[in-house]
Amino acid sequence: MTRQHDIPSYLLPKENNPWSVYLEQIDRVTPHLGALARWVETLKRPKRILIVDVPIERDDGSIAHFEGYRVQHNMSRGPGKGGVRFHQDVTLSEVMALSAWMTVKNAAVNVPYGGAKGGIRVDPRTLSQGELQRMTRRYTSEIGIIIGPNKDIPAPDVNTNEQTMAWMMDTYSMNQGSTATGVVTGKPISLGGSLGRRDATGRGVYVAGCEAALKCGMQIEGARVAVQGFGNVGGIAARLFSEAGALVVAVQDHGGTIVHDGGLDVEALLAHVAQTGSVVGFAGAEDSIAPERFWNVACDILIPAALEQQITRENAAQI
Numbered sequence: 468m469t470r471q472h473d474i475p476s477y478l479l480p481k482e483n484n485p486w487s488v489y490l491e492q493i494d495r496v497t498p499h500l501g502a503l504a505r506w507v508e509t510l511k512r513p514k515r516i517l518i519v520d521v522p523i524e525r526d527d528g529s530i531a532h533f534e535g536y537r538v539q540h541n542m543s544r545g546p547g548k549g550g551v552r553f554h555q556d557v558t559l560s561e562v563m564a565l566s567a568w569m570t571v572k573n574a575a576v577n578v579p580y581g582g583a584k585g586g587i588r589v590d591p592r593t594l595s596q597g598e599l600q601r602m603t604r605r606y607t608s609e610i611g612i613i614i615g616p617n618k619d620i621p622a623p624d625v626n627t628n629e630q631t632m633a634w635m636m637d638t639y640s641m642n643q644g645s646t647a648t649g650v651v652t653g654k655p656i657s658l659g660g661s662l663g664r665r666d667a668t669g670r671g672v673y674v675a676g677c678e679a680a681l682k683c684g685m686q687i688e689g690a691r692v693a694v695q696g697f698g699n700v701g702g703i704a705a706r707l708f709s710e711a712g713a714l715v716v717a718v719q720d721h722g723g724t725i726v727h728d729g730g731l732d733v734e735a736l737l738a739h740v741a742q743t744g745s746v747v748g749f750a751g752a753e754d755s756i757a758p759e760r761f762w763n764v765a766c767d768i769l770i771p772a773a774l775e776q777q778i779t780r781e782n783a784a785q786i
Contacts, residue, residue: 485564485775510570513563514581515539519609521587523601533589533602537610539619540566540582546617547583548573548652550624551606551631553599556774557586583619585610591626592744600634607638614639616649623653625774628699629665633658669703669772676708676768685767688712693766695719697746701772702737708768709733717764718746719773724761725752762786 490511497507521533536559539547549569562584570582587606591599613619623632632651636658639650654660663670680687690713694701697720705715714730722745725731732751739749747755756764762785769786771777778786 483776484558484560486560486567488776489564489567510541510567513538513540513566514542515613516559516563517610517613518559519606521602521606521609523598523605525598526595531598533587533606535585535587535606535609536562537585537613537619537621538562538566538583539613540584541570542581542583542619544574544581545579546581546615547619548578548580548622549582549584550622551585551587551627551635552625553587553589553591553627553631554625554774555588555590557588561775562586580620583621584624585621586624599631603631603634604638607635608642611639611642614650616647620649621651623699625698629653629655629660632660665699666703669700670707672700672704672770672772673707673711676704676770677711680768689714690767691716691765692768692770693717693719693761693764694770694772695761695777696771696773697736697740698772701770702740704770704772705733706737713768716766717761719758719761720746722747724756724758725749725754726756726764727751727753729753 493507493510497504500507515538517537519535519537521535523531523533525531536557540563549566566582566584568582569584573580573582587602589602594602614621621632621635623629632653633655636648636651636654640647648654648659652661653664656662677687680690687708688711690708692705692708692713692715694705694715694717697705697718701718705718709715709730715733716728716730717724717726718731718736720740725746731749735751736746736749740746759782762782
């Protein structure tokens with residue numbers, strides 16, 4: 468067994484951060500791994516961590532710097548695979564844990580990829596479209612030394628989308644001197660993207676929810692659904708449940724929490740969010756409630772589609 472002082476300090480568990488949660492999960496399953504337990508220490512160490520400075524020129528001529536990450540946790544099964552998120556709360560601990568969970572997820576569904584993840588600590592709502600493009604392109608250039616179709620393949624995640632992937636693919640291709648469509652997934656269809664990719668994660672939530680309901684003997688039609696997070700995962704899942712006859716009775720996002728006991732008009736809410744950036748102020752809601760009351764809303768299906776660590780010791784008993 469490796470002694471604790473043999474492990475770099477940034478890999479050691481710290482209370483209540485994502486990496487420590489991942490390490491606790493590994494320790495919890497170790498007794499059940501049998502002969503495979505010899506690989507536990509490997510799973511506790513990312514293969515490669517890259518921290519980059521991402522400087523850009525703002526629209527007003529000033530220079531801004533953002534911290535970016537790309538972590539490759541394990542690539543024994545193939546190239547790294549995992550998204551890139553733009554969020555003001557991104558940390559190295561979070562990206563490390565997410566890359567490790569990608570390793571486990573890809574192995575669990577038996578696809579030939581390893582686990583990786585990336586991110587930039589930035590609130591994208593504070594940047595113009597031009598600033599976002601310059602930041603994305605600079606970040607891509609900085610991590611370009613470790614990504615590639617046979618090395619590590621980024622994808623969209625929180626606050627990134629098809630446009631982000633198009634900028635990344637174009638920047639990587641320019642630096643390589645040839646078109647490399649395989650460097651990212653989640654591209655626009657016109658650049659070689661896959662049909663259904665945009666809805667895929669939210670549809671996965673819907674399919675899993677339907678299977679769980681089937682095992683419980685619960686009908687989707689008429690079921691009450693509460694959704695936390697109304698982006699590309701929660702929004703799509705809510706739309707699919709609504710189309711299947713479920714009642715989406717509560718939605719929470721970064722702006723606030725809205726409820727309607729008879730069911731929200733999800734299509735209208737999606738249009739409202741696209742226009743305003745939040746569910747706040749939606750005319751079709753019966754009421755707006757305090758964020759902590761979201762967990763008390765009576766529902767049959769709860770979809771936590773926001774950032775991780777939303778369900779805690781304090782609120783778990785309310786669910």
